[in-house]
Amino acid sequence: MNLHIKQVAQKLHTTSRTIRYYEEKGLIKPEKSHNDYRIFREEQIQLLQTILSLREIGMSTNQIKNTMENGQELDHHLNHQRSILYSDLLELKDMIGALDEMIASPSGDLFEKAKFLKELKEKRQAWTDRWSFDQQAVTYNVDLKKEGYAFNVHEGYDEALERAYQLIDASVGETGVDIGIGTGNLGSRFLEKGSRIIGIDQSDEMLAICKSHYPEIDTRHGHFLRLPVMDHSADFITTSYALHHVEEQDKILALEEMNRILKPFGRLVIADLMFDDDEERARVLQAFKNQGNENAIEAIEDEYYADRSRLVSNLENLGFQVDCNKINDILHIVFAEKKG
Numbered sequence: 001m002n003l004h005i006k007q008v009a010q011k012l013h014t015t016s017r018t019i020r021y022y023e024e025k026g027l028i029k030p031e032k033s034h035n036d037y038r039i040f041r042e043e044q045i046q047l048l049q050t051i052l053s054l055r056e057i058g059m060s061t062n063q064i065k066n067t068m069e070n071g072q073e074l075d076h077h078l079n080h081q082r083s084i085l086y087s088d089l090l091e092l093k094d095m096i097g098a099l100d101e102m103i104a105s106p107s108g109d110l111f112e113k114a115k116f117l118k119e120l121k122e123k124r125q126a127w128t129d130r131w132s133f134d135q136q137a138v139t140y141n142v143d144l145k146k147e148g149y150a151f152n153v154h155e156g157y158d159e160a161l162e163r164a165y166q167l168i169d170a171s172v173g174e175t176g177v178d179i180g181i182g183t184g185n186l187g188s189r190f191l192e193k194g195s196r197i198i199g200i201d202q203s204d205e206m207l208a209i210c211k212s213h214y215p216e217i218d219t220r221h222g223h224f225l226r227l228p229v230m231d232h233s234a235d236f237i238t239t240s241y242a243l244h245h246v247e248e249q250d251k252i253l254a255l256e257e258m259n260r261i262l263k264p265f266g267r268l269v270i271a272d273l274m275f276d277d278d279e280e281r282a283r284v285l286q287a288f289k290n291q292g293n294e295n296a297i298e299a300i301e302d303e304y305y306a307d308r309s310r311l312v313s314n315l316e317n318l319g320f321q322v323d324c325n326k327i328n329d330i331l332h333i334v335f336a337e338k339k340g
């Protein structure tokens, strides 16, 4: 079916002007008839429909152009766009929260509140991947089984994941969110229980591998400090070997995000590298020093192992009942249940 510009505009509920604009931007290339009228064949009409749909979900014309020119999968861009929209949503919620406070106490320090808001916005955006997880993705599952490192952070890995799995005790129809899902080693276990799993990661490559192994997992590009999940929609949350990439002072924000998406009575398991407290951290580091194990000290200092006591008291302040256990000096499991 060949249509003229007005017919296409009518069919797609848009205007001829909009269509000409996308043509000027090089997004579509309609054929021209001998008398210079634009002719739209089915393929161009479908392309235009896609462009209009992507504009509707907030993608800019330039983003759409890049998507088309780079030949990247549409899925990839939709996933990133979702991440951006959730980020905008959170920013709006933060702003409304601050505004409400300003209205409630107009005599309060407006500037202080605005400053807090600005810092929060920056924190949610600032995290960068210093560890290049995209590059680790392909060999991740093989590397974590390798023996013989002077410092093996993955000692106890299988046990930690198994305990996390048991503690969550998932059931059919529940929605679970695995944050920093990586290649899917923990999140995928809940599929056999009939749970629906949303896997969040900041690394596209990790997500791609996870998806290729477990197509049923709903993989989402996202971040601890801005989770691409609606409020109170998760029955349980798991995270293994990931939270220690979030700076200590930002962990509270990560816990608040988990609290935001978790339903009342929801469960949370954090299986991660951490210390009981600052004192224990000093003791373990000293022990490595005495052994002359500089690799261990360097590795620990390059990341943000939590202070478990702080993690627990932050969770309790958020209204969780918390239970902990320890697999070895640096590997702990924190299980928390949200009170109603």
Ligand SMILES: C[S@@+](CC[C@H](N)C(=O)[O-])C[C@H]1O[C@@H](n2cnc3c(N)ncnc32)[C@H](O)[C@@H]1O
Pocket (backbone or CB within 6 Å): 127, 133, 179, 180, 181, 182, 183, 184, 185, 186, 200, 201, 202, 203, 206, 222, 223, 224, 225, 239, 240, 241, 242, 245, 246
């Ligand atoms: C060491 S891997 C652990 C993967 C998996 N959870 C496991 O236990 O095998 C850490 C994962 O967390 C992700 N990650 C690190 N920091 C993150 C952040 N701030 N937000 C979301 N994902 C993050 C990384 O991209 C990586 O896939």
